[in-house]
Amino acid sequence: MTAVSPTANFDFNPMVSPHREDPNPYYQQLHQERPVCFSDTLGAWMVSRYDDLMTVLHDTDTYSSSNAIPSIWNNPPEVVAVFEEAGCVPEGATIVNTDEPKHLPLRKVLDYAFSGRRIRTLTPMMHSTLAELIGAFENDGHADLLSQYTDPYIQRIVSAAFGIESEDVDKVQSWTNDQVLLWNPLTPIDGKVEAARNLVEYEKYIADLIEDRRHNPRQDFITDMVHGGDDFPPVSYPDIQYIFRGLRVAGHDTTRDTLTSTLLNMLSNRELWDEALTNPRSIPKIIEETLRKDAPHRGLMRVTTRDTTLGGVELPSGAALLLLFGAGNRDAAKFECPEVMNPSRDNVLDHLAFGNGIHKCPGATLARTEVRVAIETITKRFPQLHLPEGYEPTYIASYFFRGLESLPVQW
Template identity: 50%
Template sequence: MTTAEEPAITCPVDHGLLDFNPMVSPHREDPHLFYRAAREQPPALSPTLGAYMVTRYDDLVTVIDDPETYSSKPAVPLMYSNPPEVVEVLRAGNVPETGAVVNEDEPEHTPIRRVFDAGFTGARVRAMMPTMRATADSLVDAFATGGIEHSTPAGEPSAIPARGRADLVAQYAVPFVQSVISAIIGYPPQDTAQIQIWTDDVATLWNPLAPLEDRIASAGRMGDYTVYLQALIDERRAHPREDLISDLVHGANGYPGLSDALVHNITRGAARVAGFDTTRDAITATMLAILQNPDVHDRVLADPARTIPKVTEEVLRRDAPHRGLFRVTTRDTVLGGTELPAGTMVLLLFGSGNRDETRFPLPDTVDIDRPNVRQHLAFGRGLHVCPGAPMARAEIRVALETLVRRLPEMRLADGYTPSYIASYFFRGLETLDVTW
């Protein structure tokens, strides 16, 4: 993403270091190679992304806590900011677009955010817990049968064979989070596979590093997604339910319902894309940390209710599932020693700030007793802190509690080496192969 006038670089730039591209090696496998080195100098320009990289914790907090100087308007790229070939296809499909809630500054932000928040209240989290537990148990049951449906007494999990193998990404985290987020939003469960295709298309259209042909193909499917979502919006307008689409359509917390275009944008983007990828990746990253660290594993098995929340927060810090968001300066300013003219793009790299040595000693270590772990930025901070964070924490806790309760002998498969998806915004495992 570029600005109309590229800002001047005010510090020495090593293009080998600062040409950050999380889609390819070596940054795809380990972005911390970049983060560690980048924190040693002031914010500098990445030629690939056309934005200044903000990697140090204090600089990140400065930006987040000053929305008047650092506007959120470009936080997530708009689909219509794609090349003309992509935009032409989107227009042909009558695909609506507005700024997402994460792209809004005040005063526009609050009326949208307060309606959005209604989908993730404490009451909604508590209401979803039985669904989460039943879904997690049914997925572990499927490990026993290779996914073949079978019958067990109501409410009674099936026995797991003494020996087995599973991929906790494809066979557990993906279907678990899909089921939960669909229920929260109000998507019919039978449509999950198609909705996931469309969700991946939205992420592709947000990704300025995705191949042009992939973006054109994704744009071609957005017309069908638009028709599908509009039918749900119209149905909820006539017959509201206890789901996010109904909240967005009818309003909540004293604020009126949103326009159909905003409902489209929030539902397909902030709710479905962000709500799926980040939670899926947090579940598997946390399980990987448990299995890689024997002392943590022992503590989790001995006291899961107390220990799982602790290890979850530490892994959210150490392996933030969301890479970061853009901001643009509204006036000339100086950040961490770098002069930034008005209109300069910056990219907030939360994963780097979460391993800043000045804030988190021994940042690469998994320390589940870290006293300041809740200062991590995995869910953002301030005005745009993630509204779904309480729901995500509940999903992670239930998913992990179920695994350690049902499969206490689980271990990493022999020869397993972590590999990571090629993603612009998210950092997640491709597979997590385990045996027991």
Template identity: 30%
Template sequence: MTSSPTFTDQQDATEGRSLGSQYQPFAGPHMTDPHPFFERLRREEPVTYSPMLDMWLVSRYDDISGVLKDPARFSNRDMLGSGTHLTDEAREVLARGFDTRHVLLGMDPPEHTRLRRLTNRGFTSKRIASMAPFIRDRTETLVDAFVADGRADLVQQLAYPLPVHVILGVMGVPHEDVWKIKRWSADWQQLAFEQVPPEQQVEMANGVLEFQQYCVRLIEDRRENPQDDLTSYLVAVEADGEALTLHELVMAIGASMLSAGHESTTALLANTWKLALEHGAWEQLREDRSLVLPFLEESTRFDSVSHAMIRTAREDVEVGGVPIPAGSRLLLLYAAGSRDESLCPHAATLDPRRDPAPRHLTFGRGTHFCLGAPLMRLQYEITTNALLDRLPDLRLVPDQDHGIWQSLVLRQMRHLHVTWTPAG
């Protein structure tokens, strides 16, 4: 009987032999199409160490689910500090504002439980459903702008502008501020989850600080002039006599809502449309609209734009039979786990008629299940049906560069060029 590998064995294996030492998430084939590599990981080294990231890669569905369901042993505390190695100058700028790690995504129970309970009360199904007319109107306006052209970039002209306008509407933020918030949220996301060059860090840190100051002004305004929006609700809400602090409000409104509330939706919309066109499903969806929502679930399983999430081991643990020392960070590869054959047969095949639909990892598990998933689904359903109605013979422009880029946790396209036959 062979013994489990020790931590030293795993470190030794990284010197040219470990698959973890080969993982390059920010460039090359692991960014443009990571799935062949992920298949090797699941088969050969399902839990392996990446020296470049200083993280343990976890690629099998059951192992990822087990970590997500065990917050007692696996913490979220380092979630927002896993990307850029900040310069002293950038740290000094950020120190003038609120601690950017103090956000739902980086919290553990019981602190997370309290804050999630308060935010859940404002993000109700009724409030989300009430956004449908606005989403339809905004979608029609955006499509009207290009429907007669016969060609468009569906990222830049629809998937990029729509979600940020929607979340601004939910929060009650003036729509003329949309591009400032886009820029600030990009600064926040990149510093948290990407490898930003030192010469760009101070400018981005100042962007984060400006974003926080904007949120403070918005909060102060809603204290004086409450409106029928989620910001006003969060400012006023209490649980057991306890309201959100200013720090908690800035993080909830800025990081959790205005920033995270649209970036992942942009990525999901574009990628789902691309897959439908690549796999010949567009006509199928147009003829059978009952498949529109199942296609979303299957496409996000097949190629998850929520690429990964991060956890930290609170104690010495084993994952997939591999010993992980206390304090180690784990990169839970959602995109790999959702194609695991243990989740569904023929997992490398895109099939929207799967019954029952597999429980993919895109929206997370347990206490950190994505708060915005229902709003994301609503935007997808409305926009996809609008495109099917108005651009029935939609086609991908061949041999295009989608401008794919990836952080540790999110994979996106900058472009999705399409053509169709204009009406009349």
């Protein structure tokens, strides 16, 4: 057992290279030398090994989720002043940030909202949206699958699930980007002040949606929260605001990045593309292996509720932890040859891309369905699709997510 000083750390900054482009060598170094270590940049202890991550995820008494994602109110005074002057609603609960007993009632809402019944109602829209997007570029001989296919597709589907009108998709996405920016502790303050002003408008937009659904219920997520269901009561106004905003982020970025990364893996490993063409039933395992190998979410936070020991490191009560799911998915002690894309591995479903335990992503089934349908569609329409010669992937600068900046293809 060792007490590691915060000054003895391997720092991590996912916004810049080399961690931005390829964090996996760094993850391997953490596994071997400092599986639990402090990052000055992030102000948190990073947890990288699979078994340690599972310990944290399942010991909810010792590791609270109250700090899983940052509060937008925990920003510099200039940012908070914008919210105060506008009379913004105080921080509400989200499923990601709640512990039991408050977690379970919120979980019931989300399980209902993203049930198989709801997914089946969205499936025809998935097919029609993909057909429309493909129709716009199919005669060009080339496309950027991120900007012309995966991003607009996921935006439209998740927006429909939430109850966002088609004409509002772009502005809601812009507000969603502002939400992510305000969560990011590495964002310059000027950008945060502007994002805060935009988020005031987002709050008003959601308030209007809530009021409309009180009188005009529909088959969408906002209606579920406003009216409740057989197993859960209506959700409070502050909680609706924060659940809506938080899950709108999660429902878009992670699913888009999973889809784009899966396509890249298939195009980089041609045997996977050919296998999907001849045997579409192989596609789900290809998706799962991509979720393991290229986790779209870097991880979530936890905070210790008492003094404890993790991975041989003594942690005091109140210590912030960053759970590096992407690192856990690359742990050679759990996944043999973790750098290899192998959809046939026996434990392909054991990845942590959707978390684990009580906070495992409630939208996982919807995300898997969106990705599967999009891959089935593109492989059938463009069997000869390929990457341009010399293409090298580049990745977005993001505190939370790992996703491609573009995915150019030709046919």
